[in-house]
Amino acid sequence: MAKPLRKDAQRNRDLLVAAARELFAERGLDVPLEEIARCAGVSIGTLYNRFPGRADLIDAVFADRVAATRVLAEEALDMPDAWDGLVRFLTGVCEMQAADLGYNALASERGPYAAASEEAVAEGYALMRRIVARAQESGTLRPDVTLEDMVFVVWGHARTVEATAAIAPRLWRRHLALLLDGLRTPEPSPLPEPPLSPEQARRAMSP
Protein backbone atom coordinates (compact mmCIF):
# COMPACT_ATOMS: atom_id res chain seq x y z
CA MET A 1 0.00 0.00 0.00
CA ALA A 2 1.42 3.35 -1.02
CA LYS A 3 1.66 6.17 1.52
CA PRO A 4 -1.35 8.48 1.33
CA LEU A 5 -1.05 11.62 -0.75
CA ARG A 6 -1.20 15.06 0.70
CA LYS A 7 -4.68 16.57 0.58
CA ASP A 8 -4.06 18.95 -2.34
CA ALA A 9 -2.19 16.30 -4.25
CA GLN A 10 -5.07 13.89 -3.89
CA ARG A 11 -7.50 16.55 -5.08
CA ASN A 12 -5.38 17.22 -8.15
CA ARG A 13 -5.10 13.54 -8.84
CA ASP A 14 -8.87 13.21 -8.77
CA LEU A 15 -9.28 16.22 -11.05
CA LEU A 16 -6.83 14.72 -13.50
CA VAL A 17 -8.54 11.35 -13.56
CA ALA A 18 -11.92 13.01 -14.04
CA ALA A 19 -10.66 15.18 -16.89
CA ALA A 20 -8.94 12.23 -18.51
CA ARG A 21 -12.05 10.09 -18.19
CA GLU A 22 -14.10 12.69 -20.00
CA LEU A 23 -11.59 13.39 -22.75
CA PHE A 24 -10.78 9.72 -23.30
CA ALA A 25 -14.46 8.94 -23.59
CA GLU A 26 -15.06 11.68 -26.12
CA ARG A 27 -11.95 11.51 -28.22
CA GLY A 28 -10.10 8.29 -27.58
CA LEU A 29 -6.85 7.46 -25.87
CA ASP A 30 -4.65 9.80 -27.88
CA VAL A 31 -5.70 13.11 -26.38
CA PRO A 32 -2.62 15.25 -25.72
CA LEU A 33 -1.63 15.01 -22.07
CA GLU A 34 -1.25 18.76 -21.94
CA GLU A 35 -4.89 19.13 -22.82
CA ILE A 36 -5.90 16.80 -20.02
CA ALA A 37 -3.84 18.83 -17.57
CA ARG A 38 -5.35 22.08 -18.80
CA CYS A 39 -8.83 20.67 -18.62
CA ALA A 40 -8.16 19.58 -15.03
CA GLY A 41 -6.92 23.08 -14.18
CA VAL A 42 -3.48 21.77 -13.30
CA SER A 43 -0.05 22.08 -14.86
CA ILE A 44 1.51 19.51 -17.12
CA GLY A 45 4.24 18.99 -14.55
CA THR A 46 1.70 17.88 -11.97
CA LEU A 47 0.28 15.36 -14.36
CA TYR A 48 3.72 13.86 -14.86
CA ASN A 49 4.33 13.85 -11.11
CA ARG A 50 1.24 11.81 -10.53
CA PHE A 51 1.34 9.61 -13.62
CA PRO A 52 4.76 8.85 -15.09
CA GLY A 53 3.26 7.91 -18.44
CA ARG A 54 0.03 7.81 -20.35
CA ALA A 55 -0.49 4.15 -19.51
CA ASP A 56 -0.62 4.90 -15.78
CA LEU A 57 -3.31 7.48 -16.33
CA ILE A 58 -5.25 5.05 -18.45
CA ASP A 59 -4.97 2.42 -15.76
CA ALA A 60 -6.39 4.84 -13.21
CA VAL A 61 -9.21 5.97 -15.47
CA PHE A 62 -10.36 2.55 -16.57
CA ALA A 63 -9.92 0.57 -13.38
CA ASP A 64 -13.67 0.77 -12.76
CA ARG A 65 -14.48 -0.31 -16.29
CA VAL A 66 -12.28 -3.34 -16.00
CA ALA A 67 -14.13 -4.17 -12.80
CA ALA A 68 -17.47 -3.59 -14.52
CA THR A 69 -16.49 -5.94 -17.31
CA ARG A 70 -15.69 -8.55 -14.75
CA VAL A 71 -19.04 -8.13 -13.04
CA LEU A 72 -20.73 -8.35 -16.43
CA ALA A 73 -18.98 -11.63 -17.14
CA GLU A 74 -20.04 -13.03 -13.78
CA GLU A 75 -23.63 -12.00 -14.37
CA ALA A 76 -23.51 -13.67 -17.75
CA LEU A 77 -22.31 -16.89 -16.15
CA ASP A 78 -25.15 -16.70 -13.64
CA MET A 79 -27.86 -16.51 -16.26
CA PRO A 80 -29.83 -19.73 -16.54
CA ASP A 81 -29.51 -19.98 -20.32
CA ALA A 82 -25.96 -20.21 -21.58
CA TRP A 83 -26.67 -18.58 -24.93
CA ASP A 84 -28.47 -15.71 -23.25
CA GLY A 85 -25.42 -15.32 -21.07
CA LEU A 86 -23.14 -15.06 -24.07
CA VAL A 87 -25.44 -12.56 -25.74
CA ARG A 88 -25.70 -10.60 -22.55
CA PHE A 89 -21.95 -10.40 -22.19
CA LEU A 90 -21.30 -9.35 -25.76
CA THR A 91 -24.11 -6.82 -25.65
CA GLY A 92 -22.76 -5.34 -22.46
CA VAL A 93 -19.27 -5.01 -23.86
CA CYS A 94 -20.61 -3.35 -27.00
CA GLU A 95 -22.71 -0.99 -24.92
CA MET A 96 -19.64 0.16 -23.07
CA GLN A 97 -17.73 0.43 -26.32
CA ALA A 98 -20.44 2.58 -27.83
CA ALA A 99 -20.61 4.84 -24.81
CA ASP A 100 -16.89 5.44 -24.44
CA LEU A 101 -14.37 5.80 -27.21
CA GLY A 102 -11.57 5.23 -24.76
CA TYR A 103 -12.98 1.94 -23.56
CA ASN A 104 -13.52 0.95 -27.14
CA ALA A 105 -9.91 1.63 -27.98
CA LEU A 106 -8.73 -0.19 -24.89
CA ALA A 107 -10.88 -3.21 -25.63
CA SER A 108 -10.09 -3.28 -29.29
CA GLU A 109 -6.97 -1.48 -30.30
CA ARG A 110 -3.75 -3.29 -30.55
CA GLY A 111 -1.10 -1.01 -29.26
CA PRO A 112 0.88 0.17 -26.31
CA TYR A 113 -1.98 0.39 -23.83
CA ALA A 114 -3.20 -3.17 -23.94
CA ALA A 115 -0.86 -3.85 -21.01
CA ALA A 116 -3.30 -2.26 -18.55
CA SER A 117 -3.16 -4.40 -15.42
CA GLU A 118 -2.05 -7.73 -16.79
CA GLU A 119 -3.70 -9.94 -14.21
CA ALA A 120 -7.09 -8.25 -14.57
CA VAL A 121 -6.96 -9.02 -18.27
CA ALA A 122 -5.99 -12.61 -17.55
CA GLU A 123 -8.94 -12.98 -15.18
CA GLY A 124 -11.24 -11.48 -17.76
CA TYR A 125 -10.07 -13.98 -20.33
CA ALA A 126 -10.61 -16.85 -17.95
CA LEU A 127 -14.19 -15.73 -17.36
CA MET A 128 -14.83 -15.29 -21.06
CA ARG A 129 -13.46 -18.73 -21.70
CA ARG A 130 -16.03 -20.13 -19.32
CA ILE A 131 -18.82 -18.18 -20.99
CA VAL A 132 -17.83 -19.60 -24.36
CA ALA A 133 -17.40 -23.14 -23.07
CA ARG A 134 -20.75 -23.08 -21.32
CA ALA A 135 -22.53 -21.86 -24.43
CA GLN A 136 -20.91 -24.63 -26.43
CA GLU A 137 -21.79 -27.29 -23.91
CA SER A 138 -25.40 -26.16 -24.09
CA GLY A 139 -25.29 -26.78 -27.82
CA THR A 140 -26.17 -23.25 -28.89
CA LEU A 141 -22.77 -21.82 -29.74
CA ARG A 142 -21.17 -23.60 -32.64
CA PRO A 143 -18.58 -26.02 -31.30
CA ASP A 144 -15.81 -25.10 -33.70
CA VAL A 145 -15.20 -21.53 -32.54
CA THR A 146 -12.68 -20.74 -29.84
CA LEU A 147 -12.36 -17.90 -27.40
CA GLU A 148 -9.64 -16.50 -29.62
CA ASP A 149 -12.08 -16.39 -32.53
CA MET A 150 -14.57 -14.53 -30.39
CA VAL A 151 -12.02 -11.97 -29.31
CA PHE A 152 -11.17 -11.15 -32.89
CA VAL A 153 -14.78 -11.02 -33.87
CA VAL A 154 -15.52 -8.54 -31.13
CA TRP A 155 -12.38 -6.71 -31.97
CA GLY A 156 -13.45 -6.17 -35.54
CA HIS A 157 -16.95 -5.30 -34.45
CA ALA A 158 -15.54 -2.56 -32.25
CA ARG A 159 -14.62 -0.57 -35.29
CA THR A 160 -18.20 -0.54 -36.47
CA VAL A 161 -19.39 0.43 -33.02
CA GLU A 162 -17.01 3.34 -33.01
CA ALA A 163 -17.75 4.55 -36.51
CA THR A 164 -21.48 4.56 -36.07
CA ALA A 165 -21.70 5.70 -32.45
CA ALA A 166 -22.24 9.32 -33.43
CA ILE A 167 -24.59 8.79 -36.35
CA ALA A 168 -26.73 5.84 -35.35
CA PRO A 169 -25.99 5.03 -31.73
CA ARG A 170 -27.99 1.83 -31.77
CA LEU A 171 -26.92 0.44 -35.11
CA TRP A 172 -24.34 -1.84 -33.53
CA ARG A 173 -27.22 -3.94 -32.21
CA ARG A 174 -28.06 -4.79 -35.77
CA HIS A 175 -24.54 -5.84 -36.59
CA LEU A 176 -24.19 -7.76 -33.39
CA ALA A 177 -27.33 -9.70 -34.30
CA LEU A 178 -25.85 -10.47 -37.70
CA LEU A 179 -22.70 -11.65 -36.05
CA LEU A 180 -24.52 -13.82 -33.52
CA ASP A 181 -26.33 -15.57 -36.35
CA GLY A 182 -22.93 -16.66 -37.59
CA LEU A 183 -22.05 -18.05 -34.18
CA ARG A 184 -25.17 -20.10 -33.63
CA THR A 185 -25.05 -23.80 -34.16
CA PRO A 186 -27.83 -24.66 -36.66
CA GLU A 187 -25.97 -25.23 -39.92
CA PRO A 188 -22.38 -24.20 -39.53
CA SER A 189 -20.19 -24.69 -42.56
CA PRO A 190 -16.79 -26.21 -41.90
CA LEU A 191 -14.16 -23.63 -41.07
CA PRO A 192 -11.24 -23.60 -43.48
CA GLU A 193 -8.38 -22.78 -41.13
CA PRO A 194 -7.33 -23.88 -37.65
CA PRO A 195 -7.89 -21.35 -34.85
CA LEU A 196 -5.19 -19.25 -33.29
CA SER A 197 -3.56 -20.50 -30.12
CA PRO A 198 -3.90 -18.19 -27.10
CA GLU A 199 -0.25 -17.33 -27.45
CA GLN A 200 -0.64 -16.43 -31.11
CA ALA A 201 -3.67 -14.32 -30.30
CA ARG A 202 -1.72 -12.47 -27.67
CA ARG A 203 1.02 -11.72 -30.14
CA ALA A 204 -1.45 -10.61 -32.77
CA MET A 205 -3.04 -8.11 -30.42
CA SER A 206 0.03 -6.46 -28.90
CA PRO A 207 2.65 -6.05 -31.57
Add this chain to the structure above:
Amino acid sequence: MAKPLRKDAQRNRDLLVAAARELFAERGLDVPLEEIARCAGVSIGTLYNRFPGRADLIDAVFADRVAATRVLAEEALDMPDAWDGLVRFLTGVCEMQAADLGYNALASERGPYAAASEEAVAEGYALMRRIVARAQESGTLRPDVTLEDMVFVVWGHARTVEATAAIAPRLWRRHLALLLDGLRTPEPSPLPEPPLSPEQARRAMSP
Protein backbone atom coordinates in the same frame (compact mmCIF):
# COMPACT_ATOMS: atom_id res chain seq x y z
CA MET B 1 -4.86 15.77 -70.47
CA ALA B 2 -1.86 17.16 -68.62
CA LYS B 3 1.29 18.05 -70.53
CA PRO B 4 3.84 15.22 -70.48
CA LEU B 5 6.61 15.35 -67.90
CA ARG B 6 10.22 15.76 -68.78
CA LYS B 7 12.09 12.47 -69.00
CA ASP B 8 13.93 12.74 -65.69
CA ALA B 9 10.85 13.99 -63.95
CA GLN B 10 8.87 11.03 -65.17
CA ARG B 11 11.57 8.67 -63.99
CA ASN B 12 11.57 10.25 -60.54
CA ARG B 13 7.82 10.09 -60.41
CA ASP B 14 7.94 6.39 -61.15
CA LEU B 15 10.60 5.83 -58.52
CA LEU B 16 8.50 7.66 -55.97
CA VAL B 17 5.37 5.70 -56.74
CA ALA B 18 7.30 2.44 -56.56
CA ALA B 19 8.88 3.34 -53.24
CA ALA B 20 5.55 4.49 -51.85
CA ARG B 21 3.84 1.33 -53.03
CA GLU B 22 6.35 -0.79 -51.18
CA LEU B 23 6.35 1.21 -47.98
CA PHE B 24 2.58 1.61 -47.91
CA ALA B 25 2.17 -2.12 -48.36
CA GLU B 26 4.56 -2.92 -45.54
CA ARG B 27 3.73 -0.28 -43.02
CA GLY B 28 0.45 1.40 -43.87
CA LEU B 29 -0.47 4.81 -45.15
CA ASP B 30 1.29 6.81 -42.46
CA VAL B 31 4.88 6.32 -43.54
CA PRO B 32 6.76 9.64 -43.33
CA LEU B 33 6.96 11.26 -46.74
CA GLU B 34 10.63 11.95 -46.18
CA GLU B 35 11.26 8.25 -45.86
CA ILE B 36 9.49 7.58 -49.13
CA ALA B 37 11.61 10.21 -50.83
CA ARG B 38 14.81 8.78 -49.36
CA CYS B 39 13.82 5.27 -50.36
CA ALA B 40 13.21 6.49 -53.90
CA GLY B 41 16.62 8.15 -53.97
CA VAL B 42 15.08 11.55 -54.46
CA SER B 43 14.78 14.67 -52.35
CA ILE B 44 11.75 15.57 -50.30
CA GLY B 45 11.32 18.67 -52.45
CA THR B 46 10.88 16.56 -55.54
CA LEU B 47 8.21 14.53 -53.87
CA TYR B 48 6.31 17.69 -53.05
CA ASN B 49 6.78 18.94 -56.61
CA ARG B 50 5.18 15.86 -58.02
CA PHE B 51 2.56 15.23 -55.35
CA PRO B 52 1.22 18.25 -53.48
CA GLY B 53 -0.03 16.10 -50.64
CA ARG B 54 -0.07 12.59 -49.32
CA ALA B 55 -3.47 11.93 -50.82
CA ASP B 56 -2.18 12.53 -54.35
CA LEU B 57 0.58 10.01 -53.83
CA ILE B 58 -1.92 7.52 -52.49
CA ASP B 59 -4.12 8.05 -55.51
CA ALA B 60 -1.21 7.33 -57.81
CA VAL B 61 -0.12 4.24 -55.89
CA PHE B 62 -3.52 2.63 -55.60
CA ALA B 63 -5.01 3.46 -58.96
CA ASP B 64 -4.31 -0.09 -60.12
CA ARG B 65 -5.81 -1.63 -57.02
CA VAL B 66 -8.99 0.32 -57.47
CA ALA B 67 -9.09 -1.00 -61.02
CA ALA B 68 -8.40 -4.51 -59.78
CA THR B 69 -11.25 -4.28 -57.32
CA ARG B 70 -13.51 -3.26 -60.13
CA VAL B 71 -12.43 -6.21 -62.25
CA LEU B 72 -12.97 -8.49 -59.27
CA ALA B 73 -16.50 -7.19 -58.86
CA GLU B 74 -17.24 -7.76 -62.53
CA GLU B 75 -15.91 -11.29 -62.36
CA ALA B 76 -18.08 -11.91 -59.35
CA LEU B 77 -21.12 -10.74 -61.26
CA ASP B 78 -20.22 -13.06 -64.12
CA MET B 79 -20.13 -16.16 -61.97
CA PRO B 80 -23.10 -18.44 -62.59
CA ASP B 81 -23.98 -18.81 -58.90
CA ALA B 82 -24.82 -15.58 -57.12
CA TRP B 83 -23.65 -16.73 -53.70
CA ASP B 84 -20.36 -17.95 -55.14
CA GLY B 85 -20.00 -14.53 -56.71
CA LEU B 86 -20.47 -12.80 -53.38
CA VAL B 87 -18.01 -15.13 -51.69
CA ARG B 88 -15.55 -14.66 -54.48
CA PHE B 89 -15.74 -10.90 -54.22
CA LEU B 90 -15.35 -10.80 -50.45
CA THR B 91 -12.52 -13.31 -50.57
CA GLY B 92 -10.73 -11.29 -53.20
CA VAL B 93 -11.02 -8.09 -51.24
CA CYS B 94 -9.73 -9.81 -48.10
CA GLU B 95 -6.85 -11.29 -50.05
CA MET B 96 -5.79 -7.86 -51.18
CA GLN B 97 -6.23 -6.53 -47.67
CA ALA B 98 -4.05 -9.26 -46.26
CA ALA B 99 -1.34 -8.70 -48.83
CA ASP B 100 -1.11 -4.95 -48.51
CA LEU B 101 -1.46 -2.93 -45.36
CA GLY B 102 -1.98 0.20 -47.37
CA TYR B 103 -4.87 -1.25 -49.33
CA ASN B 104 -6.32 -2.49 -46.09
CA ALA B 105 -6.18 0.95 -44.57
CA LEU B 106 -7.64 2.49 -47.70
CA ALA B 107 -10.48 0.01 -47.83
CA SER B 108 -11.17 0.12 -44.15
CA GLU B 109 -9.93 3.18 -42.38
CA ARG B 110 -12.10 6.15 -41.96
CA GLY B 111 -9.96 9.14 -42.37
CA PRO B 112 -8.57 11.71 -44.72
CA TYR B 113 -7.68 9.38 -47.57
CA ALA B 114 -11.06 7.89 -48.27
CA ALA B 115 -11.53 10.61 -50.88
CA ALA B 116 -9.34 8.75 -53.39
CA SER B 117 -10.96 9.26 -56.78
CA GLU B 118 -14.58 9.81 -55.86
CA GLU B 119 -16.15 8.45 -58.99
CA ALA B 120 -14.17 5.22 -58.90
CA VAL B 121 -15.51 4.63 -55.41
CA ALA B 122 -19.03 5.40 -56.57
CA GLU B 123 -18.69 2.90 -59.41
CA GLY B 124 -17.36 0.30 -57.02
CA TYR B 125 -20.35 0.78 -54.77
CA ALA B 126 -22.72 0.41 -57.67
CA LEU B 127 -21.12 -2.91 -58.60
CA MET B 128 -21.20 -4.15 -55.04
CA ARG B 129 -24.83 -3.23 -54.78
CA ARG B 130 -25.52 -5.43 -57.76
CA ILE B 131 -23.55 -8.31 -56.24
CA VAL B 132 -25.59 -8.04 -53.06
CA ALA B 133 -28.91 -7.71 -54.85
CA ARG B 134 -28.19 -10.68 -57.06
CA ALA B 135 -27.28 -12.87 -54.10
CA GLN B 136 -30.48 -11.87 -52.38
CA GLU B 137 -32.61 -12.54 -55.45
CA SER B 138 -31.10 -16.00 -55.64
CA GLY B 139 -32.31 -16.61 -52.09
CA THR B 140 -28.90 -17.35 -50.60
CA LEU B 141 -28.02 -14.04 -48.97
CA ARG B 142 -30.42 -13.12 -46.21
CA PRO B 143 -32.86 -10.55 -47.51
CA ASP B 144 -32.66 -8.16 -44.59
CA VAL B 145 -29.05 -7.07 -45.01
CA THR B 146 -28.14 -4.07 -47.10
CA LEU B 147 -25.02 -3.06 -48.94
CA GLU B 148 -24.29 -0.66 -46.11
CA ASP B 149 -24.36 -3.55 -43.64
CA MET B 150 -21.92 -5.46 -45.79
CA VAL B 151 -19.54 -2.55 -45.99
CA PHE B 152 -19.38 -2.26 -42.26
CA VAL B 153 -18.98 -5.97 -41.83
CA VAL B 154 -16.03 -6.00 -44.20
CA TRP B 155 -14.73 -2.90 -42.57
CA GLY B 156 -14.64 -4.51 -39.17
CA HIS B 157 -13.20 -7.67 -40.61
CA ALA B 158 -10.33 -5.68 -42.07
CA ARG B 159 -8.96 -5.13 -38.62
CA THR B 160 -8.70 -8.84 -38.03
CA VAL B 161 -7.08 -9.32 -41.39
CA GLU B 162 -4.48 -6.75 -40.54
CA ALA B 163 -3.78 -7.97 -37.03
CA THR B 164 -3.27 -11.55 -38.04
CA ALA B 165 -1.57 -11.05 -41.39
CA ALA B 166 1.88 -11.41 -39.90
CA ILE B 167 1.18 -14.27 -37.51
CA ALA B 168 -1.31 -16.46 -39.34
CA PRO B 169 -1.62 -15.16 -42.87
CA ARG B 170 -4.54 -17.41 -43.71
CA LEU B 171 -6.55 -17.06 -40.53
CA TRP B 172 -8.84 -14.47 -42.06
CA ARG B 173 -10.36 -17.24 -44.16
CA ARG B 174 -11.65 -18.78 -40.98
CA HIS B 175 -13.21 -15.55 -39.81
CA LEU B 176 -14.64 -14.82 -43.21
CA ALA B 177 -16.31 -18.23 -43.15
CA LEU B 178 -17.78 -17.42 -39.75
CA LEU B 179 -19.04 -14.17 -41.08
CA LEU B 180 -20.56 -15.70 -44.18
CA ASP B 181 -22.51 -18.12 -42.03
CA GLY B 182 -24.18 -15.11 -40.48
CA LEU B 183 -25.08 -13.75 -43.90
CA ARG B 184 -26.68 -16.88 -45.28
CA THR B 185 -30.43 -17.19 -45.39
CA PRO B 186 -31.32 -20.44 -43.54
CA GLU B 187 -32.60 -19.22 -40.19
CA PRO B 188 -31.93 -15.54 -39.83
CA SER B 189 -33.12 -13.97 -36.61
CA PRO B 190 -34.91 -10.66 -36.99
CA LEU B 191 -32.56 -7.69 -36.92
CA PRO B 192 -33.25 -5.26 -34.12
CA GLU B 193 -32.40 -1.96 -35.81
CA PRO B 194 -33.05 -0.44 -39.22
CA PRO B 195 -30.07 -0.29 -41.58
CA LEU B 196 -28.09 2.83 -42.32
CA SER B 197 -29.00 4.87 -45.35
CA PRO B 198 -26.24 5.25 -47.95
CA GLU B 199 -25.87 8.85 -46.88
CA GLN B 200 -25.49 7.90 -43.23
CA ALA B 201 -22.95 5.26 -44.15
CA ARG B 202 -20.97 7.81 -46.08
CA ARG B 203 -20.94 10.12 -43.09
CA ALA B 204 -19.96 7.32 -40.75
CA MET B 205 -16.95 6.42 -42.85
CA SER B 206 -15.47 9.84 -43.57
CA PRO B 207 -15.77 11.94 -40.43
Add this chain to the structure above:
DNA sequence: GGGGAAGTTGAGGGTGCCCTCAAGTAGGTA
Protein backbone atom coordinates in the same frame (compact mmCIF):
# COMPACT_ATOMS: atom_id res chain seq x y z
C1' DG C 1 25.84 24.16 -78.53
C1' DG C 2 23.41 27.57 -76.13
C1' DG C 3 19.54 29.59 -73.66
C1' DG C 4 15.52 29.29 -71.01
C1' DA C 5 11.96 26.50 -69.09
C1' DA C 6 11.37 22.53 -66.27
C1' DG C 7 12.96 20.12 -62.54
C1' DT C 8 15.85 19.22 -58.25
C1' DT C 9 17.83 20.08 -53.93
C1' DG C 10 18.13 20.20 -48.80
C1' DA C 11 18.53 23.33 -45.17
C1' DG C 12 15.35 25.54 -42.41
C1' DG C 13 11.05 27.34 -40.36
C1' DG C 14 6.54 25.74 -38.44
C1' DT C 15 3.73 22.71 -35.50
C1' DG C 16 2.37 19.61 -32.05
C1' DC C 17 3.45 16.69 -28.77
C1' DC C 18 6.57 14.58 -25.18
C1' DC C 19 8.97 15.06 -21.00
C1' DT C 20 12.25 17.48 -17.44
C1' DC C 21 13.84 20.34 -13.87
C1' DA C 22 15.14 24.41 -11.11
C1' DA C 23 12.64 27.64 -8.75
C1' DG C 24 8.60 28.68 -6.19
C1' DT C 25 4.42 27.42 -3.05
C1' DA C 26 1.56 25.33 0.26
C1' DG C 27 0.27 21.40 3.69
C1' DG C 28 1.20 19.70 8.09
C1' DT C 29 3.66 18.91 12.31
C1' DA C 30 5.99 20.79 16.41
Add this chain to the structure above:
DNA sequence: TACCTACTTGAGGGCACCCTCAACTTCCCC
Protein backbone atom coordinates in the same frame (compact mmCIF):
# COMPACT_ATOMS: atom_id res chain seq x y z
C1' DT D 1 4.65 30.63 14.17
C1' DA D 2 8.19 28.36 11.88
C1' DC D 3 10.16 24.98 9.40
C1' DC D 4 10.56 20.93 6.42
C1' DT D 5 8.90 18.33 3.15
C1' DA D 6 5.73 17.27 -0.44
C1' DC D 7 3.93 19.26 -4.18
C1' DT D 8 3.28 22.54 -8.15
C1' DT D 9 4.69 25.27 -11.86
C1' DG D 10 5.62 26.43 -16.77
C1' DA D 11 9.30 27.63 -19.67
C1' DG D 12 12.16 25.13 -22.50
C1' DG D 13 14.78 21.31 -24.83
C1' DG D 14 13.96 17.29 -27.72
C1' DC D 15 11.86 14.92 -31.40
C1' DA D 16 9.32 13.68 -35.52
C1' DC D 17 7.01 15.16 -39.07
C1' DC D 18 5.21 18.66 -42.42
C1' DC D 19 6.03 21.84 -46.00
C1' DT D 20 8.58 25.89 -48.54
C1' DC D 21 11.77 28.32 -51.33
C1' DA D 22 15.96 30.39 -53.31
C1' DA D 23 19.85 28.60 -55.43
C1' DC D 24 21.37 25.15 -58.40
C1' DT D 25 21.14 21.46 -62.29
C1' DT D 26 19.25 19.12 -66.22
C1' DC D 27 16.70 18.56 -70.25
C1' DC D 28 15.13 19.86 -74.76
C1' DC D 29 14.29 22.63 -78.71
C1' DC D 30 15.98 25.86 -81.92
